[in-house]
Amino acid sequence: MKPAPFRYARAGSLAEATALLAEAPGDAKVLAGGQSLVPMLNMRLVRPTVLVDVNGLRELAGIAPTPEGGLRLGALTRHAELAAAPAVIERAPLLAEAARHVGHAAIRNQGTLGGSLAHADPAAELPAALLALGARVRVTGPRGTREIAAGAFFRGLLSTALEADEILIAVEVPAQPPGWGFAEVARRPGDFALAGVAAVLGEGEVRLVGFGVGDRPLRLSSAERLLAGATLDAETAARAGTAAGPDCDPPSDVHGSGEYRRHLATVLAERALLQASARRAPRPR
Amino acid sequence: MTAPSERPTVRFTVNGRPVEQVVEARRTLSDFLRDDLGLTGTHVGCEHGVCGACTVLVDGRSARSCLLFAAQLEGRAVTTIEGLTPPRGLSPLQESFRVCHAMQCGFCTPGMIVTTTELLAQEPAPSTETIREAISGNLCMCTGYVNIVRAVERAAAARATGAGA
Numbered sequence: 314m315k316p317a318p319f320r321y322a323r324a325g326s327l328a329e330a331t332a333l334l335a336e337a338p339g340d341a342k343v344l345a346g347g348q349s350l351v352p353m354l355n356m357r358l359v360r361p362t363v364l365v366d367v368n369g370l371r372e373l374a375g376i377a378p379t380p381e382g383g384l385r386l387g388a389l390t391r392h393a394e395l396a397a398a399p400a401v402i403e404r405a406p407l408l409a410e411a412a413r414h415v416g417h418a419a420i421r422n423q424g425t426l427g428g429s430l431a432h433a434d435p436a437a438e439l440p441a442a443l444l445a446l447g448a449r450v451r452v453t454g455p456r457g458t459r460e461i462a463a464g465a466f467f468r469g470l471l472s473t474a475l476e477a478d479e480i481l482i483a484v485e486v487p488a489q490p491p492g493w494g495f496a497e498v499a500r501r502p503g504d505f506a507l508a509g510v511a512a513v514l515g516e517g518e519v520r521l522v523g524f525g526v527g528d529r530p531l532r533l534s535s536a537e538r539l540l541a542g543a544t545l546d547a548e549t550a551a552r553a554g555t556a557a558g559p560d561c562d563p564p565s566d567v568h569g570s571g572e573y574r575r576h577l578a579t580v581l582a583e584r585a586l587l588q589a590s591a592r593r594a595p596r597p598r
Numbered sequence: 599m600t601a602p603s604e605r606p607t608v609r610f611t612v613n614g615r616p617v618e619q620v621v622e623a624r625r626t627l628s629d630f631l632r633d634d635l636g637l638t639g640t641h642v643g644c645e646h647g648v649c650g651a652c653t654v655l656v657d658g659r660s661a662r663s664c665l666l667f668a669a670q671l672e673g674r675a676v677t678t679i680e681g682l683t684p685p686r687g688l689s690p691l692q693e694s695f696r697v698c699h700a701m702q703c704g705f706c707t708p709g710m711i712v713t714t715t716e717l718l719a720q721e722p723a724p725s726t727e728t729i730r731e732a733i734s735g736n737l738c739m740c741t742g743y744v745n746i747v748r749a750v751e752r753a754a755a756a757r758a759t760g761a762g763a
Contacts, residue, residue, distance in 0.1 A: 314644075314645035314646060315626070318604060319604075319624055320602035320623055321602060321667065321669045322601065322602040322603070323600055323606070325600060329600070337602075347666060347670075348647060348662075348665055351626075351646075351664075352646035352665065354624075355645050355646050355664070356646060364623070364667075365602075366670055369672075416735065417735025417736075418660055418713065418716065418735065419650065419660040419661055419713065420647065422659040422660055423656075423661050423662070423666070502731055
């Protein structure tokens with residue numbers, strides 16, 4: 314379980330990193346936290362000839378509140394920072410909660426937000442949370458910098474809109490409404506979820522996202538439509554949960570059948586909605 | 599611009615000692631510690647970040663050394679189980695593992711000690727649940743974990759009363 318030989322470069326600036334990627338088109342990989350990439354290297358599932366280490370790039374670091382009440386998160390933000398940063402807990406508590414569910418402490422210390430999004434595991438928590446939050450992903454490359462809505466960023470299994478010569482630099486998260494929920498089922502804490510759901514109750518809009526139930530984080534559109542304009546009570550939440558089942562296209566594997574995952578998604582959608590409803594409700598005096 | 603190299607040079611510290619070495623780019627930190635520095639306390643199990651046996655501290659925070667390349671450690675401070683062990687005897691946490699019989703074959707023990715060292719540094723009085731969650735990324739095939747949890751609880755309690763181990 315050793316990686317195939319490669320060449321290593323420590324990028325000194327973002328410009329240098331993009332130039333290094335451009336020099337080996339399609340054959341170079343960005344190395345950030347390495348918590349997804351290095352296992353794939355060790356198992357020789359990927360064999361890039363060049364690794365561009367971006368860990369030293371200040372341009373990719375930092376958590377900054379935006380004037381609109383949201384956050385600008387540098388791509389190198391570690392999961393442990395997301396889970397603990399007061400600005401994230403205050404402005405995007407759904408994202409902080411999702412980060413607490415990623416891997417184990419040692420993984421959260423190293424793994425990065427940008428890496429999780431670029432890797433795009435369909436059972437990963439952060440892509441689902443960011444899709445539910447309506448976040449935008451900023452990438453840069455030889456053709457300039459562009460922003461991609463989370464909904465257009467995830468294209469399929471381990472597949473994104475990021476081109477081989479581009480680097481994910483930041484994520485823009487809009488202000489999060491008070492009603493949110495997050496529920497997942499995993500065999501053990503730290504394992505990838507068998508299924509999970511993130512919910513955000515916006516102004517006249519509900520965003521419900523399933524993960525581990527398709528080839529990418531999926532908007533549970535039938536359930537969202539059912540909820541539009543409806544009063545969210547226990548009965549509506551249960552009906553929306555049931556409606557979410559057909560929105561899922563879950564894989565079957567050694568950890569669980571597709572049918573079991575679909576069932577989990579219906580139950581978890583209901584739970585996430587009830588959490589969101591309880592959080593949105595004004596506190597009793 | 600830094601040209602990509604198959605044999606980069608890296609400078610960092612291991613257990614407080616400076617290291618400057620040309621390494622193969624694909625050399626993992628775990629192999630570097632064991633095979634180049636002879637620090638065999640860091641155990642290598644799965645080599646893909648699942649088992650936790652190779653856990654070390656990087657700048658005081660736990661990390662899987664099989665998921666880091668030695669070349670990435672430029673300027674960082676690595677602490678291994680050797681660095682957490684006093685020149686003579688055992689640390690209070692290690693002593694607590696001994697007293698509670700928190701190991702059988704011992705393969706996972708260095709990773710367990712490193713992981714729970716970080717835990718106790720961040721949370722001096724963790725609940726049983728917190729301890730269990732903290733070690734959930736460290737696989738033990740022998741003990742059933744019960745005595746490991748007890749050892750961490752004992753170490754935390756001993757520290758709280760200032761009694762040592």
